[in-house]
Every structure is written in C-alpha cells, then in structure tokens.
Amino acid sequence: MSERLIGEMDDLEFEQMVGAFIDRPASLDDEIPAELVFAMLDKAEQPERALDLQSVIVGDRLVLSAPPGMAVPANVREVEVNLPGVRVIVSLEPIAA
C-alpha cells in the first residue's frame, strides 16, 4: 500500500504529524554534510539550458512558439518572466479545436 503524502492526509493525521515535528528538537546533525554539498557542486556548476521562444502578436494575443526543430519539454505548462518589481506568468492553453 502506498504511503499517503502531504496534501493527501486527513487533517487530524497531518495535525498530529506537525505537532510531533514541532515538539521534536532539531539536532545539529540535521543539516547537510559538507561532503554532500561538495558532491552536488559539479551538478550545480553546470549552466542552465536556455529555452529560446519566439513571440508574435496576433490580433490581441501574444503567441509564443519554439523555433523550428526545437523540442519543447512536454511538461511545460507556463512561462515565467521576471522583471523588476513584477512577475509575468504566461499560461499555456490548449489550442481550441
């Protein structure tokens, strides 16, 4: 039987779990060993891949598209653009039939 996760537990069960968490003193050993941090550094130092999208305004709509030949990961549901003081979220909608 698979274990129920946060967000799937009933309220009482979750409340008991967080109550125990709060009462349990954190120990110094809880934190990340330096060895692990070092082991992760190689991965962290790899540059992030950029996904270059093209945009065109069609009527009153901003249409984003990937350049020909570029595969967009199937799990992309939204695009976030961070500008000073504002976060723009572009949600991708399925094309109406």
Added chain:
Amino acid sequence: MPVTKPGSLDVAQANVRLPTGFTRPHHQVIHRYLRGQESLSGDDWPLLIQAMDTLRRAEVVQGRRRETFAAIYDRLVDAAYSDSLIEQLLHLANPESEGESLRAATSRRMLTDLRTANLWRADLPDSQLLVAFCLYWWQMFVRGYAFEIAIYRDLADSGIAHTAHDLRDRQARLSSHDLEVMGFRGDVKTSTYFVLTRRAETLDHDFYITRMYHVTVRHWYRAVWLTPSFWRVLNGEPTPVAYETIWQVLPGVGQITLRGREFIVVLYEEWKQRVIARQTEEANRCLKG
C-alpha cells in the same frame, strides 16, 4: 453576503496552485522531513531544499487574487514573529541550544494563525504544504540567527574587532553582508549549502563563517572560507585541493576553486588566531606611530 476578514480567504473559492516543477518526489521528501529528520537520507537533503525553494512560488488563489507561499510567509510569519524571536535569542545564554524551545512555541502560534486566516483547511488539502513550508523556513530562520548570534558573541569574547549588522533592525538584517573584519566583508552561514542556493548572488563576499559536517568522524567543525586577498593579509600557505578532498587537508589550510573563484578553507579557530595576531600587530604599530 459572506464577510471575509482582511487577509483571510473566502473559503468557498480558494485553491492552492502548485508550481510547475513541483513533483511527487518533492511531496515525498517533505513528508519524510516532517515525519522525522532521521528518515531523511543524505540524498534527500538537496531534494528537500529544491522542494522548499520551488514552493516559494506556489500560490493560494482566490478568484483573481493570488498570493505566493513566500508572500504569506513574509506576512504571517516573518513580519509577525522575527523581531521578537531575535530579541529573545539575544537574551539567551546559549541561543543555539535554547533557541529550540522558542522555535517550537512560535511554530505552534503560527499554526493557529494559519488556521485563523483560513489558509490551512481540511477541505483544501494542499494547504498542508503551506504549513510544511512555513515550519521549514521558520526552522531555518531560527537556526540561522542563533548561529549568527553565537558567532558574534564568540568574536567579541575572543577580542576580535569587527562590525556586524544590527540584528534588531529588520532592514539591517537584510543588508548585503553580515559583518566586516579588517575591512573585509563576510557572511555567517549555518552550513555549506549556501554555495548551492541563490547561485547568482552568492560567493561575492570576502569570507564566509560556516559549519562543515565531516561524515566520517561525525563531527561539526566551524570553518571559514575566505578569498585569497583576505588570506594574504593573514599570511600562510594553503594547499590547493579539489573540494571533495578538503578533509584530507583540514585542520591544515586548503584552497579550493568554486565556479572559477578561489577560496581558502581554514578552521574557524585557526582563522581567529590569525586575525587576532594581525589586529594586535596593527594596534602595536599604531601605538608606536
């Protein structure tokens, strides 16, 4: 017509919107974290950090109104409790060990606040993630400032001249660096994970006072990572090593390269002794001059 208190939610329409990229393994690792940190494996820690960073962008949505978990934390936890927590930590004889009871007491109040604001509700299951998010970041906050206070006390007790930002002042707490020693700017970090987070903003300081856990000997060491320019002032020859082999050099002095930047790694006590020696030399020179 239903009345909604300012800052609380219209319970009929609220929803939690999780960010793209928040996956089932993130759910699972947060569950293990809450269940007991002894159930976290070494590989779980980076996943937990990633999960909690990702949840900063999660949102509670009510109609057209959205509020991120990060904004809710700032409003209901940080703004409400951080000043008083730091004031209390400053009055403790041993903030690192005694701070735990303060964390627990505030965490309980935080849960009540989330309930009162309708942000944690039985009919909004993913609101449990908001609870986990607040408990995690509050634990990091308390632990971080308890360590920082302990370091400042130790520097003062050791007779090291330094200036530190005023922890009682919220704006000062957010300053770009935590302290200055001999004109060099530094930060205090509870563990070396800082090199993995907020990558663009890190590693700009002259030194970092941190803690490093050595798995083999099961012991925490206080250490200082400093730039070659600071180290030159303190003298001594470091041994260049790859960062994963640093324990082969300590308690000697090692030199590592991270993202193209060189850092000298030295145990905290050794660094203090060298700073004290240098500051004493400077003081004697001034007296003679």
